[in-house]
Amino acid sequence: MDKVQAIFKSTLRLIHQFGFHGTPMSQIAKHADVAIGTIYHYFESKDELIFALFKYCKKEVAEYIFKDDSIEKEFKERFFALWLNFVRFYIDNPEYLSFLDQFYSSPYLQQALTNETICGQDHVSAFLHEGVNAGAVKNLDTNILSVVFIGTAVSTVKRHLHSLHQFDKKSLNHIIEVIWDGIKK
Amino acid sequence: MDKVQAIFKSTLRLIHQFGFHGTPMSQIAKHADVAIGTIYHYFESKDELIFALFKYCKKEVAEYIFKDDSIEKEFKERFFALWLNFVRFYIDNPEYLSFLDQFYSSPYLQQALTNETICGQDHVSAFLHEGVNAGAVKNLDTNILSVVFIGTAVSTVKRHLHSLHQFDKKSLNHIIEVIWDGIKK
Amino acid sequence: MDKVQAIFKSTLRLIHQFGFHGTPMSQIAKHADVAIGTIYHYFESKDELIFALFKYCKKEVAEYIFKDDSIEKEFKERFFALWLNFVRFYIDNPEYLSFLDQFYSSPYLQQALTNETICGQDHVSAFLHEGVNAGAVKNLDTNILSVVFIGTAVSTVKRHLHSLHQFDKKSLNHIIEVIWDGIKK
Amino acid sequence: MDKVQAIFKSTLRLIHQFGFHGTPMSQIAKHADVAIGTIYHYFESKDELIFALFKYCKKEVAEYIFKDDSIEKEFKERFFALWLNFVRFYIDNPEYLSFLDQFYSSPYLQQALTNETICGQDHVSAFLHEGVNAGAVKNLDTNILSVVFIGTAVSTVKRHLHSLHQFDKKSLNHIIEVIWDGIKK
DNA sequence: CATGAATGAGGATTCATTCAT
DNA sequence: GATGAATGAATCCTCATTCAT
Known part of the structure; x- marks a missing residue:
């Protein structure tokens, strides 16, 4: 509509x-x-609108992040691409991060946290799990891997958007390499 | 008072x-x-109260994180301790993270972002810079190191607090080790 | 509405x-x-309401005062009628005088005083000017004539409303005659 | 004090x-x-302060107006002097007019209006009455004479203060002459 | 006499929501 | 479907007043 x-x-x-x-x-x-x-x-109420918008955002984000992903590719390559897509999307669409961030840090979250997925993190978790199974990354709990993947990505975007530091392509690659060095087998 | x-x-x-x-x-x-x-x-207004509270929280956090730090100790040990303190503080005082997070993700931030420090990140940055100088970690931009340090720490705390996963001591150590592996020289 | x-x-x-x-x-x-x-x-605010009410009152007053006026009539007759209408309106509608008076004697006035007209005084001024041109009254500055016309009228109404003295028709005519004696040619 | x-x-x-x-x-x-x-x-309360200030102002005003008055002088001369003093005082001390005006046009007035005098009008009334007795002015009700005296004076000051017109000495004399012409015998 | 921290009733204003058209 | 005038509970904030020092 x-x-x-x-x-x-x-x-x-x-x-x-x-x-x-x-x-x-x-x-x-x-x-x-x-x-x-x-x-x-x-929308029944403002809250309903917020929740609907939340779902909408999650979907948009997930679609973008995984848009070029393929099981055919090598895991490391996929890992790099996904992390960069994640960062790219939010840098290009700061209003999404703004909204999701406020949503997460508000009491709304508790209502949305059923078995619902958050911000495509589940897809990411599944992806990281594949890496473990494929023997590409260390045999760590998916939560740990997620923390490293998403934590650094979100932190990078925020630092960028808050104008604390403008990361160029090279810088971003440095970051992924550090992460990769930490989790690769 | x-x-x-x-x-x-x-x-x-x-x-x-x-x-x-x-x-x-x-x-x-x-x-x-x-x-x-x-x-x-x-306080002149609700906003002023929020800003004052922000400063108060930042100070409290920084004090806790660096409470046992000492230049005498080995860098790796300090790194581990600081990261754990960071995580520990917010897990034990979730209302601080809640507040700071809402503050950061709101338009308030722009008003607070002058040359003011944010959440003790600068102290952390300084600390990480020492690591580079001491030859303990890779010669990377401090922004990159900060992103890895803070991003993972914040993400860990949130995942913990949102009840997505309860990290035990061992898990936390796994995370630091991954990070350390990524940035150590 | x-x-x-x-x-x-x-x-x-x-x-x-x-x-x-x-x-x-x-x-x-x-x-x-x-x-x-x-x-x-x-109305955007209480102030806006006050300003809108001010305009409304001015319009109402002016309409009443000049309701039966006509260039055809003799100037003296018009003068007497207008002055009496002025006094009559405020005596019959004391809430108008109350409001306008409070408005004038408050800081609101400064905001309303652009080139805006005040209380139909300008119409009165124009009328008095006609009197000069027609040779019916002394060749005095319009401000002077206005002061005499409005000052006495307002003062009369207030004295009446404050119950200091109830002016009857005869008394009112005495007052106009005094004024007329003062300004007539 | x-x-x-x-x-x-x-x-x-x-x-x-x-x-x-x-x-x-x-x-x-x-x-x-x-x-x-x-x-x-x-002062017991804000209202008490306002009332006390009211009395204070009235006294100050009356003192100034009658400062050079003397029964020895000719009535016309006294009339002119008083009217001019009245106007002069308020033009030089606009905060007095501001306050008194707001006081008069507020519900405070009703509480102050016992047999209390207002703004030195009573002294003025008494003075005007002398004029009648002395055969200097028409045999009119004192209320009428007061209206003419005070109404024109207040109106003149307001017009001056509101910057609608700056009256010079000559203008002011014109006004008194008009009034005098109206009331003199 | 003088102070000013503390109080809380009261006022201006906002904003999610309804409903008649 | 779409509108937006109307509602009034809820919020931020003010300010006259008190009282312990």
């Missing part, structure tokens, strides 16, 4: 810019160029 | 539990056992 | 009775039989 | 600048360079 898309984009942009408690429904409606009533036509 | 302390603690607890826009000043006052007016006696 | 009218009337009455800082929005809403939110739907 | 004077002056200045509901006790205290408690040492 066109209007739903507009509502999502509007919400994403406003939350990025003004935060959760800085983006009232009225503004979301205005920037999406729809009436307030229209939002309530598609 | 006793009342200021009480206000800080109250705010921290409530934001941890209910989030930024779930903790009204009235509740902060009630849980700190002071009148609303008293908060405004010490 | 019906609701806006109700809000205006309610505000006027309450300010007359309790003064500016004695009439909260909640009371205005209650007496206008609308929700507080409705007021904010039509 | 020095502190009381300071409190009066501070209140007068702030009310002139920010209006009644723009001048909190805290500001009055700060600008008077005393503690809040000190104000409550001298």
Whole structure:
């Protein structure tokens, strides 16, 4: 639906810019160029909208990260590509990180944390598990590998976005190499 | 000041539990056992309170992390200890991570990001730089080393707190070893 | 708009009775039989409401004062009629004088004083100027004539409303005659 | 008392600048360079302070207006001098007019209006009555004469202060002459 | 006399939500 | 489907006043 898309984009942009408690429904409606009533036509409440947006974001992120992945390729190559895609997506779409971050660090998370996946981390976990099975990486708990993969990626993006440091391609490769050195068999 | 302390603690607890826009000043006052007016006696506005709390948290965190550190010790040992302290502090004081995380992922950050330090990361950066100079770790940009150190630590704590995985001492050591393997010379 | 009218009337009455800082929005809403939110739907803030009410009052006053005026009539007759209308309106609608007076004697005035007209005084000025041109009154600066016309009228109304003295028709005519004696050619 | 004077002056200045509901006790205290408690040492409440200030202002005004008056002089001369003093005082001390005006146009007035005099009008009334007895002015009700005297004077000052028109000595004389023409025998 | 930290009732304003059109 | 006027509970903040020092 066109209007739903507009509502999502509007919400994403406003939350990025003004935060959760800085983006009232009225503004979301205005920037999406729809009436307030229209939002309530598609979403039961503001919370429902937030949760729906959460799912939407997760899906978008996952699709991008794994867009060129293939079991055919060598694991190391896939590992590098995935990590870079992860970083690339959020650097290019900071409003996604902004929103997901605020979502994660808010009480919303507890409601979303059922068996639901978070931010494509499960896909990533599965991928890392493959690496263990294939004998490409050390036989470590997937949680540990996830922590290393996602933790460094998220940290890198934030450092970049907060303008603390602009990482170039070479720098990014240095980081992956460090991680890879740490987990490779 | 006793009342200021009480206000800080109250705010921290409530934001941890209910989030930024779930903790009204009235509740902060009630849980700190002071009148609303008293908060405004010490802080110009809710925002000012948040900023002051931010500084307070940063200081507390930094003090804890570096509490046993000493130049005398071997770098690897210090590295392990610091990383564990970092993780330990936030696991034991989840309301600090909760608050800082919400702070960082909100528009507040931009106002706090002058040349101000963030979350003791600079101290960490300085520490990592020492490692490079001492020839203990690879000659990498401090930003890269910081990303690896802090990214994994934060990610570990979150995974732990979100109940996705309870890391025991052994697991934590596995993680540090992976990182150390990646950055050691 | 019906609701806006109700809000205006309610505000006027309450300010007359309790003064500016004695009439909260909640009371205005209650007496206008609308929700507080409705007021904010039509006016950005309490100040905006006050300014809008100011314009509304000015218009009402001017309309009443000049309701029967006509260039056809003799100037003296018009002069007497206008002055009496002025006094009559405020005596019959003391809440208008109350509000306008409080408005004028507050810092609001400075914000309203651009090239905006005040209280229909300009129409009065124009009228008095006609008198000069027609050779009916002395060739005095319009400001002087205005001061005499409005000053005496306002003072009369206040003295009447403050119950210091109840002016009857005859008394009022005495006053106009004094003024007329002073300015006639 | 020095502190009381300071409190009066501070209140007068702030009310002139920010209006009644723009001048909190805290500001009055700060600008008077005393503690809040000190104000409550001298005045039971804010209302008491306002009433005391009202009396103070009235006294100051009356003293200035009649400072050079003398029964020896000719009535016309006295009339001119008084009217000019009245105008002069308020033009030179706009904060007095500001305060008194806000006082008169607020519900405070009703509480002050017992048999109390207002703004030296009674002295003025008495003076005008002398004029009637002396056969200098028409045999009109004192209320009428007062309206003409005070109404024109106040209106002149306001017009001057609101920067609508800067009256010079000659203009002011024109006004008094008009009034005098109207009331003289 | 003088202070100012502490209080909390009260006021302006916001904003998620409803519902008649 | 779509609208947006209307609602009022909830929030931030102010400020007159008190009282222990």
